[in-house]
Every structure is written in structure tokens, then in C-alpha cells.
Amino acid sequence: MDGEDDGVLRVVVLFPELLGTYGDAGNGLVLAQRARRRGTECELVSVGLHDPLPDADIYLLGGGEDGPQRLACDLLARSSFAERIGDGVHVVAVCAGLQLLGHSFCVEGDDEYAGLGVVDVVTRRGTTRSVGEMAVDVDGRLLVGFENHGGRTTLGAGVPPLGKMVHGRGNDGAVDGFRTGSIWATYAHGPVLAMNPWFCDEVLSSVLGRTLEPLHGAADLLYAQRCAVLSPRSRA
């Protein structure tokens, strides 16, 4: 873990009041619970609009409407968030959270609002909104979720996507999100870590720096069901 070395995993949800339109705060809960159930003590912290940015092992960014997205971006720009990313802190970013990590994104009244610029990514306005279930092939495993956004995200030359689209649009119809050293980003909004237990554990394993014993629960049944609905074979 990168945070204070007291054995406590610190999961920090950034501005759930702004970036939590689609139940995105659920990602923090799921991450914390899956850590606790492996015996790791865990602190789940929500950062409010007036709070200073706390130390963390992992920061979570959710989705939000235009005004709140702009405000969240401004608040983060004034904080030490970018430095912490430079230091290698882990981040899971979803939808609006994904967009504000890039150089620019579009919101109502502004087609090129400056983002944090910590990843070489640009988001422009798409011609249509993408709303619906999505599925992404991430190194041979399926990531399932729901997307609802109007952005088209273009990755810089050195930025690999999280995975290839199987169903839905993601960044541009071909690929979804991005994956840098310590950042996972996807358009699968809301509780993507709840829908995809393997993905949550991959993140958790990376943060904790160890392999994790399996954990069984309702999430496995849910994941199997959504895969059955969304996998390329069942849709063929």
C-alpha cells in the first residue's frame, strides 16, 4: 500500500455529491467490503466539497452532470491530486471521472473545458448519446456495465485502452477507457466494481500488492447472469 503504512487500506471516494449520479459511490463500498472480507482493515472515506484532499491508497472518481463535473474538476485542479497521481497513487475513474483526468472535455456551454491533464486523453462531444448496457473484452475477460454519456474520447499514442468493445460504445465504439500504471478508467458507470468481482479484485490485488484468495457471493451470480446476456456468443 502507498498510503500511511499502518496496515489500514484507505479507500477515498472523491466528491460523491458531485460525481455520484449513477450510484458510483457503490464502487468504494464494494472495494472496501471485498478487502475487509479478506481480513484487511479498511477505511472508507467520502470527500465533501469543502474537505481537503485526504491521503489515500486508492481514489475513486464517479460520473456526474455537466455543472458538477466542472466543479469537481476545478476542486481537484486546486488540490494536490495531480501530484499524488504522479507519485503513483491508484485511481479508478468512471465516466465523467474518466473525462476529467484528460486534457479537456465538453460540458454545456463549453466544448473544450480544461481537464486535469494527468493522462494524454481528449474528450469531445459525440453526435449521439450512448445509453445502454455495455461489455468490454479486457485481456480475454468480459467487463460488463451500463453507460450513459455523450462524449467521444480519443487516447494519446502512448495510452492503452482498458479493453475492446464487445457491446456498446465506450470511448469511440472500438475501445473503452484507459489503463495506465496505476489508473483504471472506464465508461461503465455506477457500481462497475460490484458488477465485475474479478475486476474489483484485480484493482484490490494491485493496491494491496498481493494475490487474493477467492470470495464467493451474490456478485458472482450477477456477473454470470450479465455475461450470459452480453457475451458475444449469446448476442450472435
Place this chain on the structure above:
Amino acid sequence: MANGSSRVLRGAGFTSSKHRESAADGTCRVLQRSELIGGGKRTLAVSVKSVSKGHSFREDLAVMAVRGVNWMSRATGRGAGTVAGGRVGLWIDPDLLAKLARGRTIVLVSGTNGKTTTTALCAAGWGGDVATNVTGSNMPPGHVAALVGSTSERVVLEADEAWLANVVRATSPRVVVLLNLSRDQLDRASEVRQMAERWHQCLAAPENAQLVVVANANDPLVAYAATASSNVRWCDVATSWMADARSCPRCTLPLEHSDNDWHCSCGFAKPSTLAATLDGVLHVGSEQAELDLSIPGDFNRGNAALAATALAELGVGLGGAVARMNTLSGVAGRFTLRRWGRHTLRLLLAKNPAGFDALLSTVDQGDSDVWVAINAQIADGRDPSWLYDVAFERLRGHRVWCLGERRLDLATRLDYADVDYEIVDDVTSLPVSAAPVEMLANYTAFSEWMARTTAC
């Protein structure tokens, strides 16, 4: 031009630009002529043309059609007969809603949650014969059906949030009650701040300067919409759901919330001139009364306060209105006990996080079994992500039976909330419990269980 398509939309208050705007967000698909009556487009079009000279005749024909279609729809068991007839009526006479509304005293009720209950409370409190769309058909075809179904001078209609501006334009209401705005079915509805903006523009229109707005002062999004009017009666009622109003609806800066108060550094703040307050006792103007509702929940006390304020505006005395509201025991199957085989259950409708939040605060106090049914049909919203916005942690200590098409999404949510859950693949296996079961269901699941159960 009796048949011109441009008239279809304008008549009931749908201008063609509204038409496009509404259709774009998918919430309120404006009815095309061909849709209104399915395959019968050509035949009816011809017959209308031949009789379109006299306006009143057209109206009479439309009214007859509403009655006829609704009667057939009920007789053939194909529906409750509130929407089909209304659609045909509006197709024949696009001005039908405006014509039916003329000369009546109309109250409109809108908001994300509590529309149906507040409409019923308002109708009950008014007393006597009141025309109302109690079945919750809250778009123009449902309004037409309600006004054809009753000639009463007194009218209370609930209006879908996205349709409010259209219905205001068509019906010229005396009072508009604005309850709350929160996230709801985000995959198909506009984002909630856009909805507040649309309400704001509607109320800012000069032609609406006369109507009285009764508004919840504790909901910043409602307050933003209502400040567009100079005729607002602010009601101070408890509002627990604030997650959609953390940033200022006027300027997007963070809103400061403190106990029963909120303000922004831009100057936008909770209105201080209050027409109604609700602590132990309900105060409206100079009158006061004891609210002792038969339906449960603090949120319904708030709904009653707003309804009473609207009625005070129409000269209805507070004491009588509240006494009549207190006797209302159920609304369209909600809140009352229902029977299903050997099971007895109280069926509660919750369509979104704020609705669940309000109901969980009553359910978690008892020790009943709790059944929760979640679907994700189009009418529910296809995306069940909102389950993570609901504080299901409140149900710790209860056992929750997970039903509906998205029971696995619910079970996963409960699992992470450390709530005991049971996934029910076969409803006939549900155990019979001694005490009535509390059943929470979202929209289509609620309809299914209404159909499956009977009144006790």
C-alpha cells in the same frame, strides 16, 4: 388544415419545437397521429375531415371517442381505460385538453416522488366531487380521460415532470404544486438539473404570471424553479433527500446545508417568507391544524402540507381540509394491506433512490419480513445502478427476500450492505409470515404485484 400535422401538436399545447425537444430526451415521446390510433390512421383521418367544419362538433366527437374507447378498453379487459381513449380524443381534437379544462378550477401536482399521493390528498381535502387522474396516468391522454370522466368544476391532476410545461399551457391551472426533484430513471429522463431549468422557464413565461405556485422550500432544485414566479407560497416541510442538490442550481457552486436550511455564496438561499410550516402542527397562513394521517411516513405529512397550502389558496378552510385528508387510507392500492394466497402484504411503490429512502425510514422501524422486487423495464429505467444510492444498510437486522428480474443486482447490493438476503427464483416458495409483509417494489414490479394481489 383540420388534419394538418402541425395542428396536432400545437392544440394541446405542444408546439413543434417542444415536440423536438421532448422527443430528444426520450422521456416524453409526443404522440404522432399514426401512433395514437395504431393502424386506423387513414380511416379516421377521412372521417374527421368530413366533420371538421364546426369546432364544438369536433370536441363532442372527441369526447364521445374518449368515452367509447375507454369503455371498450375496460370491457375487453385490455386496460384500465384511461390512456387509450385520451389518445384518440387528442387525435381527433388536439385542443381537447384545453377545451375540457376551460371554466374549471385546476390544481396541478408535479415532482419526482409523491405526485399520486399528493393528488389524492388534495382531492380528498377539497371534498365533494373532484375530477382527478388517480390511476397515475399523468400525461395529456390521462388528463383528458380524467376530465371526460367527470364534469366537476374542481380538478386536481398529477403531471409528469417532463410534461408540466405543456399541461400548464393547455389547462391554465389556478395552482401548481411542486413537490421535489431528484434522480429518477436517468437512462431515459433528462438529468435532474435540466428538469429544474425547464420548470423555471415555464414559470417565468409572462402568460403564467397569474398562477400560484405552491413549492417545497427545502428542495433547492424546486426552489430554483419556483423563484421564476412572483406568486409562490413556500412550504417548509422536511426533505431528507438532498443528494441531488449539493451544488447550487443557479451557479453550480457548492450549496451550504445546515439543519433545515441551505444557501449559496451567490445569494441563492432557502426562501425566508414561508406560507406553511410543519413541525408537530401544520400552520398555513394564520390557521393551524393537527395532521393525523392514516397513510404512513413523514414524507406523506409533507405532501399533505403542500396539498393543504394549495387548497388554502382556493379558499378551503384548513381544519376541514386536514380532517378529510386524515381519513384517506390508501392511494391506488398503495399503503393498504393486500392479500395473495395465504400471504398478507403492504404494497409500497418506490421508483427511485429518494422514494426508497422515504419508505425505508418507515419499514426499518418494524420487524416485519421485507420483500423487495426490482425490475429494469423501460418504465423502470433500464439501469439498476441507482440501487447503490439507496441506504439499504438501514435494513440490517431484517431478512430481505429479493424478487423481480433484477433480484441478483439487489442481492449483490444487500450482500455488500451486510443485510441478510434470500434470492427468490420461484415466488411460490415464499414463506408465509404471521405479520403482514412489507413489500417495496419499483414501477413495473409494483404493477405486477398489484395484479397478483387483491384488496384485503
